[in-house]
Amino acid sequence: MHPTRRNLPQLLGEARRWFDEALLAALDEADATPVSPTQLQLFTVLDEQGTTVSELARRMGVTRQTAHQAVHGLMRSGLLEQVPDPASARQRLIRRTPEGERAHSRAESLLEALEERLADRLGREAVDALRAALEEPWGPPPSVAVPTQR
Template sequence: MSHRTANLPQLFAESRRWFEDALFASMEAAGEQPVTSTQASVFALLDDEGTTVSELARRIGVTRQTAHQVVHALIGMHLLEQVPDPGSARRILIRTTAEGRRVHERAQATIAVIESVLAERIGAAAVEALRQTLTADWGEPPLIAAP
């Protein structure tokens, strides 16, 4: 990572990229299908019983059309499936397949190992402090008038 005079959002982005690079390369080396960052984020945002494409789009922060494309690519990879919503005949839910759950569990185990490598490199106390800082309640985002 390059730590020139980067601001915190840039450092967060570089750190996320470091984790994703390690995760995606490790998963591909283990023989898993390659996925994009957006495709990977879908798994963390799905409810166990399924989630609509519209709700996924809101959670990811993309348009419904983009979410639809991402979901259908993952359906084509046999990682997600569409099922009728038992609460509404007009809605379709997206949920993981058995293969999708297997891949997601493998990714979670891989992330745990990557976190342990980070702890070896920067220290377990630093990783724990980082985790506590990132999970602290930061409150609502402030509305700041530029000087």
């Protein structure tokens, strides 16, 4: 019997969890401000100039309420702040505080170190090829017909 072949989204999800778990463990070891996996994901989709909660929720693929809870937890930790949106009097932008910028910079350095560890395990060529494939523009999601059952 052949083992079930996992699909690409499953493999990409497992790869993402590998990085997230290693990053969270490294931050914990460094006595950094504790963050949840959802809060960590929020940091990765936040624009430098700030992002609305609705846009954060869309980018994360979560409800607005979930994004809102993550934002407020990070605001209580002093990593994020809310500021008026210069483009709309009705909206507010979420952005990093100076402490949030330091935390983001620390996380970026840790991710670079993790990528090097991965290159040690899989080989530099494999990691560079993976990066190159993921950086290519994929275009909009295609329309694919659902296969009929036999």
